[in-house]
Amino acid sequence: MENKTLGISNVFTAGLWRENPILRLLLGMCPTLAVTTAVKPALTMGLSVIFVLLCSNIVVSLMRKLLKPHLRILMFTLAIATFVTIADLFLKAFQPEMSTVLGPYIPLIIVNCIIICRAEACASKNGLFVSIIDAIGMGIGFTVVLCILGGIRELLATGRIFDxxxxxxxxxxxxxxxxxxxxFITLGLILGLVNLITTKKS
Amino acid sequence: MDKIYVLLMAFISIVIVNNLVFTKFLGICPYLGVSGRIDMAFGMGMAVTFVVTLAGTLTWLIDHFVLMPYGLEVTRYICYILVIAGAVQLVEMYLRKFFPLLYESFGIFLPLITTNCAILGLCLFINLWGIDNFIETVVLSFGAGIGFTLAICIMAGIRESLKIADVPDSLKGAPITLITAGLLTLAFMGFAGMIK
Structure with missing residues (x-):
């Protein structure tokens, strides 16, 4: 029993630091660089990605036994595209201002490598519970880095945070x-800093 | 004559002034991943150019002749991604049959073109800019591919000489590539405002 809880918390914290999608795996760079002009769009983007990642991981995990190897990427993308459409329509209806700011970067979540990578590496091999935990951990790891990057850029560009x-x-x-x-330069320096911290530790 | 001028301006604008990689951050993953050697970068650029021209044109046609008349805009993203996946499959089969050597050297990167943001991004931008002229769509799609090739080849050239440069340990690899990319966009910012 204890071993199992340890495994679960391991899966959860992997996304936060050890296998952080942006800092370690270098996935999903396009939205990372494009929407981080300020904290608010960064946060909106992060939450949308958490939603899509969670839903796609659930669906992929449920249908993992039905997948054919050569069609699996296509199935992943179709499932993801469906949830991205939902997220896009939701933002258009309830957050019209953010929707115009983010523009095409919301539909571009479809081709965000993080989501396909998690579907392939985790959800298509593991059960429902592990997939959900993995999605939440990875999503939070992504959102936190996005907000840090957005915060630094907003602070230096305008001297404000959340206006x-x-x-x-x-x-x-x-x-x-x-x-x-x-x-580009902020993310490059952050990655350098992360490398420095890791080498110092080990 | 006027028409040719407009098309020429659109082409130059998408290749240099509104380059997808430098101003819209699209296609960053292969831009950072494949740009180690200049010949591979060029091959990747050509493959992307072909797929993006095909996908941009096809999605425009589908958008204007199927989705809009029947009010099916909700399914737009799903249709776009299906068209792109199909186009990539086509290129993959063609390369495997006629250029097996090139196919081998691409390896995993070829199927990854499906998830290249530059392609879906261009289709979405054509939709967003409200381009309603078929020839302009073709020119813009082709130009986007050429712009991507230009960016990835410049980057590969720089990275080949970066290998012998003395870079601080913690900045080796991805960080220095990102900083180089930043300086490169700074150079390309000089073109901003040249064409509206």
């Missing part, structure tokens, strides 16, 4: 952080 000014009066905003340049 609340937090920097001192004479702070000069760095407009470049809003541009693609800021996204």
């Amino acid at each position: 609340i000014p937090v920097m001192w009066q004479s702070f000069v905003p760095l407009a470049a952080m809003r541009m693609p340049v800021g996204a």
Whole structure:
């Protein structure tokens, strides 16, 4: 019994740090770089990804015994596309402002490598419960990194977080952080920092 | 004459000014993954160009002649991804039959084109920009592929010389590639505003 709980918590924490989708596996880079101009779109994106990841993992796990090897990627993508359509329509109805900001990056969740990777590596091999835990862990790991990146970029580009000014009066905003340049360089430096921490530990 | 001018401008705009990789962050995964050697990068670029031209044109046709007249826009994403997966399958079969060597060197990356954001992204952007001209769609799709090839080849060239550069240990691999990509987008920002 104890062994089993240990296994479950292992699956959960894997997504947070050890196998973090962005920092370790380098998956899902397009939305990571594109939507992190501020915290709010980053958070919306993260929550949408958690929803899609959870649903697709549940469905894939339930139908894992019916899958044919050569058709499995297609089945995954179709299941994912369905849930992404739901998420997209939901955002359009209840968060129209965020929906326009995120634009095509919500439908682009379909081709987000994280979701297909988890369907392939976890959900198609494990039972329902493990798949759900895995989806939540990976989703939270993804969202946290997205928010950190969005926070750094919003802070340096405008001096605000969630539209609340937090920097001192004479702070000069760095407009470049809003541009693609800021996204690439910030993520590059964060990855470097993570590498440094890992090598220090071991 | 006017028409040719418009098409030429659209082509230059999607290749340089609105390059999908540099301004829209699309296709970053292969951009970071495959761009180690310049010949492989070029092959990948060509495969993507072919698939994106095919997929962009087909999705536009399906969108305008099937989905819109029958009010089936809800199923748009599912249709798009099916068309793209089909096009990739076609390219894979063609390469395996006629260019087995190239097929071998692609390995896992070929099926991964299905999940290349540049392709689905372009189809979605064509829809978002409201392009209602068939020839313009073809030109834009082809230009997007060429733009991707340009970006991935430049990156591969830089990375080949990065191998002999003295990079701090913790920045080796992905981090330095991302920072290089950042500096590259800075250079391409110089083109911004050249064409609206």
